[in-house]
Amino acid sequence: MKTAFVNGRVFVGNGQVLEEVTVLVEGDKILDVGKSAPGPGSDVRIVPIEGATLFPGFIDCHVHLVMDASPDPMAAVVAQPPAITAIKGMVHAQKTLAAGVTTVRDMGGNDGIDLGLKQAIVSGLMQGPRVLASGKLICMTGGHGWPMGREADGPDDVRRAVREQIKAGADQIKFMATGGVLTPSVEPGCAQLTFEEMKAGIEEAHRAGKKTATHAMGSQGISDALHAGIDSIEHGIYLTDESIAFMKENHVFYIPTIAALFHIGEKGTAAGIPSWAVEKNKVVAPHHRKSLEKAHAAGVAIAMGTDAGTPFNHHGCNLMEIPLLVRHGLSPVQALMAATGIASQVLGLEKQIGTIEKGKFADLVLVKDNPLDDIDLFNEADAIVCVMKGGRFIDIGQKNG
Numbered sequence: 001m002k003t004a005f006v007n008g009r010v011f012v013g014n015g016q017v018l019e020e021v022t023v024l025v026e027g028d029k030i031l032d033v034g035k036s037a038p039g040p041g042s043d044v045r046i047v048p049i050e051g052a053t054l055f056p057g058f059i060d061c062h063v064h065l066v067m068d069a070s071p072d073p074m075a076a077v078v079a080q081p082p083a084i085t086a087i088k089g090m091v092h093a094q095k096t097l098a099a100g101v102t103t104v105r106d107m108g109g110n111d112g113i114d115l116g117l118k119q120a121i122v123s124g125l126m127q128g129p130r131v132l133a134s135g136k137l138i139c140m141t142g143g144h145g146w147p148m149g150r151e152a153d154g155p156d157d158v159r160r161a162v163r164e165q166i167k168a169g170a171d172q173i174k175f176m177a178t179g180g181v182l183t184p185s186v187e188p189g190c191a192q193l194t195f196e197e198m199k200a201g202i203e204e205a206h207r208a209g210k211k212t213a214t215h216a217m218g219s220q221g222i223s224d225a226l227h228a229g230i231d232s233i234e235h236g237i238y239l240t241d242e243s244i245a246f247m248k249e250n251h252v253f254y255i256p257t258i259a260a261l262f263h264i265g266e267k268g269t270a271a272g273i274p275s276w277a278v279e280k281n282k283v284v285a286p287h288h289r290k291s292l293e294k295a296h297a298a299g300v301a302i303a304m305g306t307d308a309g310t311p312f313n314h315h316g317c318n319l320m321e322i323p324l325l326v327r328h329g330l331s332p333v334q335a336l337m338a339a340t341g342i343a344s345q346v347l348g349l350e351k352q353i354g355t356i357e358k359g360k361f362a363d364l365v366l367v368k369d370n371p372l373d374d375i376d377l378f379n380e381a382d383a384i385v386c387v388m389k390g391g392r393f394i395d396i397g398q399k400n401g
């Protein structure tokens with residue numbers, strides 16, 4: 001049976017906004033986007049768009065399905081049995097999809113759980129977004145994120161670590177170029193994996209046709225990752241003018257993950273977040289804002305990622321990153337493209353998802369009213385009217401909490 005989203009506003013995902021348009025879905029694909037709506041009596045399920053707006057399924061380029069948004073989620077991963085982490089991951093995936101996020105790029109998890117969740121979703125065992133999994137993130141011994149990582153030292157070991165993730169089924173490879181906020185006794189500004197290590201690892205990933213991303217906060221680590229050939233910079237706290245120019249010229253994506261810092265800053269130690277994390281967050285936050293404003297002004301391609309799973313950064317609240325991007329200088333259209341068309345390019349899936357175009361997967365999200373006029377709609381619990389993934393409607397009853 002065909003489904004038609006009839007006669008309304010459509011945010012295509014490529015910068016265009018169409019009015020009075022009908023989107024026709026057959027099977028798991030978009031069959032047509034146009035002016036003609038199916039007549040009465042035709043064998044088509046009709047969904048009126050009316051005053052709402054139809055978007056391509058949203059894409060979050062940076063989540064951790066294994067992390068539970070508790071005050072110290074990395075400690076939870078270490079303390080709890082992997083089976084519990086996996087069950088939590090299942091719930092996180094369901095909430096994410098119900099919130100209108102039809103695709104996530106998972107940036108690292110322990111015990112192959114992200115890879116398993118992906119498999120369970122693909123096989124129909126459970127509901128969830130399309131998952132591009134990284135397997136274990138690759139870090140130096142004791143480096144940032146090590147509880148969810150494959151610690152590797154020296155170019156040969158990093159190369160081997162990359163091969164291990166690809167063998168396990170990773171869709172992309174995640175490196176750790178610098179320290180970070182959520183691991184005790186590492187500094188966000190300090191470089192971690194070396195240029196030589198990342199060069200070997202990135203080369204190996206690219207040989208297998210896999211994209212690469214790096215957690216990168218300090219300037220030296222960012223620069224090393226860029227010159228080693230990285231495809232996206234995550235967080236990017238201390239971006240220099242030179243790094244920004246390099247990213248623009250080489251089309252390296254920037255995924256700022258504002259929500260990660262925002263929630264740690266908002267909740268603080270009063271909510272139980274370890275003081276060392278809150279202190280580090282306080283130091284880096286103003287630099288992050290400056291980096292994002294500069295990168296945006298320079299025309300670096302910015303995509304939406306939340307780092308969902310970090311403290312109070314709940315799976316299923318992913319789309320609050322969109323108003324945060326606007327508060328950091330993007331226009332509403334730019335922020336929405338960061339979460340759709342541009343994000344699909346980060347994943348290398350721009351031919352399948354990210355825009356509402358004939359032949360693409362029918363990942364469609366109806367959002368109430370017009371978010372282009374009021375971007376803060378995305379902070380409201382009832383913003384999402386309905387979600388379709390691959391031509392099938394999703395039960396969105398359980399998105400909150």
Ligand SMILES: [Zn+2]
Nearest residue numbers: 062064107307
């Ligand atoms: Zn992360």
